[in-house]
Amino acid sequence: MRKSRIIVKIGSSSLTEKAGHLSTSKINYYAARISQLTNEGHQVILISSGAVAAGFKLLGYPSRPVTISGKQAAAATGQSLLMQRYAEAFHQQELTCAQLLLTKNDFINEEQYSNASNTINELLKRRIIPIINENDSTITDELTFGDNDMLSALVSGFLHADRLIILTDIDGIYNDNPLKNPHAKKYHQLNEITEEILSHAQGSSTKIGTGGMASKLRAAKTALSLGVHVFIGTGNDDRLLINILEGQGNGTYLSPTSLKVMRNKKQWIAYHSKSNGRIYIDDGAETAMLKRGKSLLPIGITSVEGDFQQEDVIEVFNQKGLMIGKGKINYHAKHLQKIISESENKKTKRIEAIHRDQWIPY
Ligand SMILES: Nc1ncnc2c1ncn2[C@@H]1O[C@H](COP(=O)(O)OP(=O)(O)O)[C@@H](O)[C@H]1O
Ligand SMILES: N[C@@H](CCC(=O)OP(=O)(O)O)C(=O)O
Helix, strand or coil, rough: CCCCCCEEEEEEHHEEEECCCEEHHHHHHHHHHHHHHHHHCCCCEEECCCHHHHHHHCCCCCCCCCCCCHHHHHHHHHHHHHHHHHHHHHHHCCCCCCEEEEEEHHHHHHHHHHHHHHHHHHHHHHEEEEEEEECCCCCCCCHHHCCCCCHHHHHHCCCCCCCEECCCCCCEEEEECCCCCCCCCCCCCCCCCCCHHHHCCCCCCCCCCCCCCHHHHHHHHHHCCCCCEEEECCCCCCCCCHHCCCCCCCEEEECCCCCCCHHHHHHHHHHHEEEEEEEECCHHHHHHHHHCCCCCCCHEEEECCCCCCCCCCEEEEEECCCCEEEEEECCHHHHHHHHCCCCHHHHHCCCCCHHHHHEEEE
């Protein structure tokens, strides 16, 4: 079997007992499955939920808390316990694991984003299993991933993973929630996630999971757009992950239409950066950028909006008012205005406002 880089995401529903408490035997089970892949030479990164599940009982809550402060306190208590369980489980397999707690802010800041990917690559080089969770205890409502599905897709993108395996309590994607509709049909293989499929995916049916199939499908769509193969499903036998890699998994396989890898710098612009301004371009510049892969020259810019700085990411609009992409601008707003007003002159004609390597069409 070809050696590959695999992201395994395990949801709370797969790590807990019926009452919602963390299950040590399930942690041991998954650690052993991951070790099998590592021993075969694959690189595995684990995205694990379960902090709230591990912590709420210790805080005296009878069941999983629903308030933000309750969940954040439970996660603060549970995360260290969760890691302790994983460390013991991997130790039994003669492996070491490491913890990374990420937030959306780590993705928005380009340097932190790049550091996260460098750290994980270094761990993998040393045969350590990186275990990632969202840093639940400090995040705000606007900046939370909420569940780990999208986080796992974004990590699979910046690590250029071959495959993302999302393990959950259901054996795949259905055309309706099978827990509510017994006639729902399962998709075994999908090459695209259409609006229709998305409209049939609902939230979680349990009080343990967050987001349900709807959030898994949004995450899968992102991973597919980054050229990553995705599997969503379940299982409890000894060959769980090996079966999934061999195409025998109990779930739905999703294949990307293109395996083209997007460089991390471009991924950052496309998926994480915040825009600080807008520019409008004429039809000629639009054709040059979208059809001929050219950089943007100031002569094609018709107007500038916002007080952006050099190297900020800005949105690019066409004459119809449609956003056609995002890119890093080479000049601050006032300087760019000046260059545009002089763009008929020979010196400024060739200056690039956005380089094609710093540009992402939408
Ligand atoms: N169309 C669908 N196909 C499959 N499952 C669905 C669908 N719509 C909603 N679900 C629900 O999504 C749940 C899995 O998501 P979730 O509870 O968030 O799990 P996890 O904790 O693993 O992230 C399933 O138990 C199922 O009830
Ligand atoms: N970060 C949270 C995960 C939230 C959650 O329940 O996510 P999931 O089970 O993946 O839908 C935790 O560790 O409890």
